Amino acid sequence: MMAIAIMTSGGDCAGMNPAIKQFVDYCFNRKVQPYLIYDGLKGLIDGDIRPATYEDVAGIMHEGGTKIRSSRSKRFFEYKYREQAYKNLQKHNIDKIVILGGDGSFRALNQFHKDFGVNFVGIPATIDNDIFGTEYCLGVDTALNVIRQATDAVRDTSSSFKRACVIETMGRDCGYLALVSAIACGAEVCIIPELDYDLNIIGERLKKEIANGRKYVVCVVAEGCHDNKCTSTQQLVDWLQNDIGIETRATILGHVQRGGNPTVFDRLLASQFATFAVDRLLSGEKGGSVIVYNKSEFDFVSIEYVNSQKYKIKEELLDLARRLVN
Amino acid sequence: MMAIAIMTSGGDCAGMNPAIKQFVDYCFNRKVQPYLIYDGLKGLIDGDIRPATYEDVAGIMHEGGTKIRSSRSKRFFEYKYREQAYKNLQKHNIDKIVILGGDGSFRALNQFHKDFGVNFVGIPATIDNDIFGTEYCLGVDTALNVIRQATDAVRDTSSSFKRACVIETMGRDCGYLALVSAIACGAEVCIIPELDYDLNIIGERLKKEIANGRKYVVCVVAEGCHDNKCTSTQQLVDWLQNDIGIETRATILGHVQRGGNPTVFDRLLASQFATFAVDRLLSGEKGGSVIVYNKSEFDFVSIEYVNSQKYKIKEELLDLARRLVN
Amino acid sequence: MMAIAIMTSGGDCAGMNPAIKQFVDYCFNRKVQPYLIYDGLKGLIDGDIRPATYEDVAGIMHEGGTKIRSSRSKRFFEYKYREQAYKNLQKHNIDKIVILGGDGSFRALNQFHKDFGVNFVGIPATIDNDIFGTEYCLGVDTALNVIRQATDAVRDTSSSFKRACVIETMGRDCGYLALVSAIACGAEVCIIPELDYDLNIIGERLKKEIANGRKYVVCVVAEGCHDNKCTSTQQLVDWLQNDIGIETRATILGHVQRGGNPTVFDRLLASQFATFAVDRLLSGEKGGSVIVYNKSEFDFVSIEYVNSQKYKIKEELLDLARRLVN
């Protein structure tokens, strides 16, 4: 019987478990033996590879994170460890892999393919939504809804008390989460690397609105701002308290955003990503590719294409938020 | 100052409030006076039309339903009531309307336009997702996530006790909600008008799986099945208890699906629908049109186009569910 | 090493998993070997009894239902099956059992104790909250919060459209869930076996309020009403539509109420119930007893006491709801 393995690599996100479940179910449906590689690249090197059973994936649909766990591995940069990984796969006659992760994980598998000819499909999965070539990465919708619930709660209480709140979302180099959250939750200020802003101008606006009766201020800021020479969460809190003169408190959601019950959108996308990835690998197509989702359709692109540019947020989305930085 | 009014008509859904809020905010931004028509067509006829203020829409983003309420009205079929409605608009110099609702509401406004030249844009808003010409209607994502939470809870308890559960979703003529819920929640059976099925075949499968250790069965059924000569919820419960021999209980979510805190997807779509609808009306374009969302892009189509065909669920989505009816 | 087993019996509820987890952790803490009896009385008879490991209970805290499953068993009424069950326990040197369930389950174990001297503690666990001798049964708080979320969603949409909604909660002989939900969610009508009512009087009130501008009506009804000669859900829907003249729709939550992520209250109570039950059994106390929670304190009572009377809802709680039946 033909064998395909699945693994999750890099930062985890909601939606990985539904993808793993669909992968296993669909493999059985197509009479292929599914394998689970535990702990990402680490497990690939150390040989933690096991045939999947129905029980392994029963009842995981509504769990955040990834049941087969993830890791980062520097060892995989060395040929000898990749060779060891290849031997592990050979023991099970596995020459096809589905990998959920980001562009770093895809590059790692690409090198692995060049070395040993193992075919693979990458499924873009990261709440940062920062992979070039796809409009959407698995896990983003769930993360956005987690942020929404926190922001709605903050708004309740901020409107009860003249007060500001700064909500820090994940997003190292990409402000997508912060941007969409700010629009969807009706924030007054949004600080992300992609949008130019001037605190003096924002300050003028807030002071005027407060004078006119505004009772509270909700700001959303991307964590990456700190490293991108934007204003950090703490700087924003200090500025609101000292310059604007409003009691302010920070909410830092951190890893909460990676967990939580996956939304329907993430589950449906996970099912389709997994189905098409398996179909691709069973079609006899050689090499490595990434499945992407654009304009409501699925397609496959090369690793080189995904790595050729930096992801950019759509202009029309940035336009919707420009009034939050003026 | 130019004036535009907004109204909600027909069945309400989550996402209407974010659309109303963005409509008001964006009108102010574009220096246009926004008006709210309360109680749908009823309020249009009876003249419950008021200029909107910032306070009217503060803090409504996270509320399900519609703050300006909705209704159905037979009177609007009569010329004299439409004339009365027109006079009400004239008092406020309103000749542009944004209407959220389904195809029936759009047809009503189209007649109104033919009679008196009032321009309008229709925003498709119905949890049934059954409007031809748009992949997506406002409110569907929230409804799906409400159903998901109920289904996940049912699964917890069904797996604790050898038991089946039938979940009835809304959807009179269209099984979209039931279909996507069944796929996303990993149901074992899905009964909708769009998918042929044979209870005998499904029964064979279930009996075999139960013999092999299956502990529970989750079925999703569209309410409309009853009127479409499919198996109804009650018939399915009886069949599971008597023919399959498993204790079974029904969950009928009813109007719960229309309410609930709108998801990020519905809020973002609402913002964009409202923004583009206002832009369209302010551009000087005459007549009536419907804003549609297809392949991640917004476009405008005619009322005639929307009414020309019955909405059909995509084949690839139906394919994902075929194993649930065999 | 001493051995104690845990089992869940009868209808499942949220809070059982946290109790099982705490039972296992606390047994290890007290240097006792914990055992899990799967599938309730069925597993006790058929010998599905296994030593518990840390892995068995990892990550089950937030799951509804019961991971060791439940069942009802008529066989246990027969001596020969009880004897068989006893022999199963003997194989593992188990002479102490913690059982989560209702009064029927406690009676079954009491007979078992009389036959073979197996000591046990019963933890009251049922969303019906209908066990005499304890103010509170495990699972009730989670069920109430599940109903609350549904009712809040229904209210959103009912207030958007002149409309009534009837919400049917679980509760065969006891209207506790319906009563507390009606008070906590601000319902207009509450029909339970414990409260006398007259539909004519309620109808008068509703008609007057509707004439004065009331836009919607929310009714909560206990499922058991049907069997108790109260008005059933369907009768209430018909009455609202025909006699009161308001469009009405039913929501039947069914088993959804047994599932869902256990609330903090249920988790904390579960921890304490399990801890004190283990302490009791290890103290050398003979016989069977039920742990009860009254006035913020835990105590033990006899099976006879629990079975001596029918549970009654506190008068002061009924008083809070009297205006909903007038």
Place this chain on the structure above:
Amino acid sequence: MMAIAIMTSGGDCAGMNPAIKQFVDYCFNRKVQPYLIYDGLKGLIDGDIRPATYEDVAGIMHEGGTKIRSSRSKRFFEYKYREQAYKNLQKHNIDKIVILGGDGSFRALNQFHKDFGVNFVGIPATIDNDIFGTEYCLGVDTALNVIRQATDAVRDTSSSFKRACVIETMGRDCGYLALVSAIACGAEVCIIPELDYDLNIIGERLKKEIANGRKYVVCVVAEGCHDNKCTSTQQLVDWLQNDIGIETRATILGHVQRGGNPTVFDRLLASQFATFAVDRLLSGEKGGSVIVYNKSEFDFVSIEYVNSQKYKIKEELLDLARRLVN
């Protein structure tokens, strides 16, 4: 007609809105005119006092925070401002007040009573649960469940990746929230001012467990720890990363804990607190008192009693958490 006013003071919390709604409804029921004092002590001084209508409180049951807003006011310490406040009340013939807040707010009203004889009842409302004389303060149950959801999400993702997470809860001087959350969510470490701990001992335990296969660590810490010479969130993160050698990230929920849809427990308590407070004031009882909830019963105590001691967490609750600090 007799008149009673309600106000919210100090930090807001979920449950205030249900109390306000019940206050208004119950006053109408008892044929008394209810008044709303907006913005707490500030509004009392500045005369923002308005008769309540049914519309003012419609649909607020499920909102966090307080619709009549809150504030802190130093002016109220001065006699002249209290005199001004009294004159404001006289204009409406109000000589009875229900105040939701903490002990500081109760002391303020007590002085007001001594000056001018205005009778009042204080309802303990603070998520810190730190008021002496009552087991429970309004808002605590909702805050705990908000923390639970975040902690469950963090656990999902932490278990996917060898990782630790530190969750900071509110609680300046009282570790109640952190303590109960740690127990209910199965945390591995809990740092609060009330529990002695030794990081070296905790570190030994964690290292041993990690060596035995533990994949993740969840720590809950009260924000007040910083000021109480305990380990702060940042110190804990640094210690986990540097001394224990595990990647660690912080979640700071901040004001999110004050908002959110009130739980059933908080709504029911709010209804009862408000009902009994109104009854007390209408009974002709003079002076000021605080309504308290102990052992499932409501009672009234004096302000002096509430201020006589510092709130202490029950020993049996602390006992449940001792294994988390060893």
